[in-house]
Amino acid sequence: MGSSGFSSSSTAEEVTQGINGSGLTAIVTGTTHGIGTETARVLALRGVHVIMAARDVIAAKAVKEAILKEIPTAKVDAMELDLSSMTSVRKFALEYISSGLPLNILINNAGISAFPFTLSKDNIELQFATNHLGHFLLTNLLLDTLKKTASESKKEGRIIIVSSDGHQYTYPEGILFDKINDESSYQKWHAYGQSKLANILHANELTRLLKEDGADITANSLHPGVIVTNIFHYSSVLIGNYTTLHYLG
Secondary structure, three states: OOHHHHHHOOOOOOOOOOOOOOOEEEEEEOOHHHHHHHHHHHHHHHEEEEEEEEEOHHHHHHHHHHHHHHHHOOEEEEEOOOOOOOOOOHHHHHHHHHHHHHOEEEEEOOOOOOOOOEEEEOOOHHHHHHHHHHHHHHHHHHHHHHHHHHHOOOOOOEEEEEOOOOHHHHHOEEEEEEEHHOHOOOOHHHHHHHHHHHHHHHHHHHHHHHHHOOEEEEEEOOOOOOOOHHHHHEEEEEEEEEEOOOOOO
């Protein structure tokens, strides 16, 4: 156990025991599998209105139904969001803002890892587009809504960016801004690392800007630990009788 009273084996339910999230609204990206699904479920369990932002809306609706079956009083909605497409990100943000819903919590969780070299619809390397640029744009587009909600509700807003210890395995030179889309220099693990480093830098700069602006919102990046999910579908190794994954981001 750490100073918080929790350890790496603590569950989300244990950590949030006794918290009443009624009246709060959260957007969680990447909610059809793994950490995103559990985050949505436990937030709903604590009374938070959860907007599940997912590329596969059918899968997201299946998760929604599973949550409602377990928690009949849950407030859960699913909206389409493809973070690798800046058009999709803008469409999602416009629809959300038009809905008039408040926004207390934004959890940028979705991600891909160690993907073979691929360009997005916007001709941007897919890991950098999905893991960083999509979330960067989404956060910027929703920032005014977050600020307005924090001001009107008198409750601190939260921006949480799921990074990874994998950030330390970026290219030796750091983020290769001039070679993001260069297939000849592409190395899938370094590319993953640079996208996760960008997540951390994004959170750090958000913290500075929000403080400068006097907004009652915190921004944090985190390493979620190591657990078997499908994020490393393209980079699993067999150890003993378990498929184990190098890092989770």
